[in-house]
Amino acid sequence: MHSAAPSTGSTATSGGAGNGSSLVVFVMRRLAVTIPLLLIISFGVFALVHIAPGDPVRSLLGARAPDPATVAAIRARYHLDDPFLVQYGKWLSQVIRGDLGVSIQGNRAVTSTIADRLGVTIFLSLMSTILVLGLGILLGAVAAFRRGTRLDRAVVMFSVFGISSPAFVTGIFLLYLFGVLLHWFPIFGPGKGFLDRAWHLALPALALATSVMAIVVKITRAAMIEELARDYVTFARARGLSSRRILFAYVLRNSLIPVVTAAGLIVVGIVAGAIYVEVTFSLPGLGASMVDAIQKRDIPTIQGTTLLFSAFVLLVNLAVDVIYTLIDPRIRFGRVES
């Protein structure tokens, strides 16, 4: 067992009072790396859209024979005839000034479009993340604690079933069951105000959660089973501590490290899955807008939304690394090398 934990543990003990500042240094360093990463990603996406066949002007003009003068005017307006690097340079200089440009399709500032749609996507992703982590960890814990019983098998079966069915299929099933048959939830729309929105987004969030929950359930279950077999649990039991205390105070906390590691991926997966779910549930979110932009080669919107998504992924990963320390104080950053 040459895991990192003992070595970080030993450096941590020698680290002493410098822990707080090392976290700040770590976060600063990671943030500094984020900027060149975003540049590389934005350049890559720009290049890919450029290489891909198709033409934004064609989708703007529809399936019709266009007027050549109009085509030329549109190409000039969006700098589509400039060399590739010049186009990217113009876009970048705009972004540095805080302007993501104007969408080719909607003739609207990309920042306005993002601002309009971000709310739905964030609400949906957050609701779904809470469901996945909350329900997933709970089910995983229950399954581990009741290992080998029918309950355990039912939980595992349910989660495998969920992951096997794509979110948009689960979505239609949920719509039919809870929308049409039971009339519990609305069929479309994002809702207004917090409660109404939560009600409108309940089914989409559940559909999205069902498709990724299995990962959390399985990881939690495996980690807990391993922890439950450890000596300290036997000792705790021998000392007559209650099952609840053992489960929540000791075992769950120690099992959370792998869950948190996976949480970064899960959150990113949820945001990616939101793209399908937004279409199924007629939600005007960012994912639906990005798919539409890609189909229409709306370069400013593609660039703006991918920039946002990439920044989000990088930040989630950073957040996950920071959360490690909160769960397991033995882990410290930037000290391993020293």
Place this chain on the structure above:
Amino acid sequence: MAIGLTRRRILVAGMTHAAFVSIAGTFAIAPSAKADEQIESITWALPSIPETLFIPHAWMTYAGAIMSLVQEGPLAIGDDLALQPASADRWEEVNPTTVKYHLRGGVKFGDGSPLTVDDIVATFKYHMSPDSGSQLASFYNSVATVEATAPDEVTVKLKAPNVQFAFTPAHMAGFVFKKEQLADKKIGTPEVLPLGTGPYKLVEFVPADRVVLEARDDYWGAKPVVKRITFQAIPDRSARLLAMQQGEIDGTFDLAISDIDQWKALGNVDVVATPSLGVYLLTLDHSAPPFDDIHVRRAVAYSVDRKGLVAALLKGNGEAATALNPPEIWSGVLPLDEVRAFYATLMPNYAFDLKKAKAELAQSSHPDGFDVTIPASTADPYMVNIMQSVTENLKQIGIRAHIQEIDNNTWFTNYINHDKLGMQIMAYYPDFAHAANYPSLFFSSANAKKDGMNGSNFNNPEVDAKLEIANENADPNARADALKKVFKIANEEVAVVPIFWPASAMAINNKYKLTGYTAFWYNIPWAVRGFGLK
């Protein structure tokens, strides 16, 4: 135990259900009708709601379905697909290149301001200016000048006679904007909602999600029956179906024909189908081998099982195409029965016959067949399926055909750039019913180049000369004769291989009716064309 659990669950479910229904009731927009035929509100679903409501930058059918209730042109398309007066109460063709539009008195925009000739002139000029990047610019290609020649008169002078221009003021290209609004860069966004002189005004717009319209009391025409119309985007086909079943929407346009049976099975819904005037066709590049050989083209024409495709893909909601023009599009030139009689005389008739196809290929310069790849748009509901059937048939006669499934943008860019055309599949829907429209687009040599629709690169001087008559001669008989000749030559030469003319279908809650549903539902104020309680 098991029974107890079930009972409890049912009780809990029932209570939760009741609670939610009571909450739902307060949020749902329930369509209620009053005795005097006034309908308070309806919710209409569309597969998508555009990002902008400014038609010159959002020229698509779903934007049209909304904005044709808010805006109107000097003229309109009637239920019979012919022109009728709208904000202009009359129009006059002074000579083949001059048209005068006389403004109806008392027409107002949604904000109460009067419609003036300057608004019409500014709108037409907006489309004509290349800098504005209007998607509808090509409808004004034949226009030389637009002028206000009197306080209530607009005169349009054409560069050359063009009978197709007559329709421009009647569809989306003719929707009149308020002059001051056209100068506003934000027009079409939720911040600057376009004004119009139509029966409704915009009250709310959430891009890509929802649009709310309110009936106007000061509209010059008949008073709208429905007071409030909410358009809701429901992109997923199954979700739209469920919303209709649930009663959350009152109707929708543009049903996928393949789903029609499911919609009919809903019980509370009437499905209305009408010829869409659209056409699916194959183009074969006449300028390069192997399709420069007439026998190869005929072999392909014999290999398309049109009737089978109509039965399988359209479930009978459409017609096997014997020519490019759907019969109904000849409206105003030839009566329907005469069109069908004329089509029956077209020889050869290329009915599905693999033996004849094989025989034609054997006579060609490629008796052993060849390889060909046909791009098909995955966004189109039928293209890939049509090509699966066609390629199978072609393989049987020795032509090794393959489908390249690509996204819509790539497919169309490739087509319109005339880049390695070979064999292509194309779907086309018209903006107005004029018999010369399709042949001009697909058969004229002027369109056999980049940015042109003539994907066959078909080039025939006689056809060009006859098309000139069909577009410029004011006499319908002369136009009909010219067009008949065009179709005769196009058929002999296999200028294109027509496949089918699909129907277009809509669904409506069966407590309502809509008598004015036509192929041009996106160009007409449909909610005031016979919409009401049954």
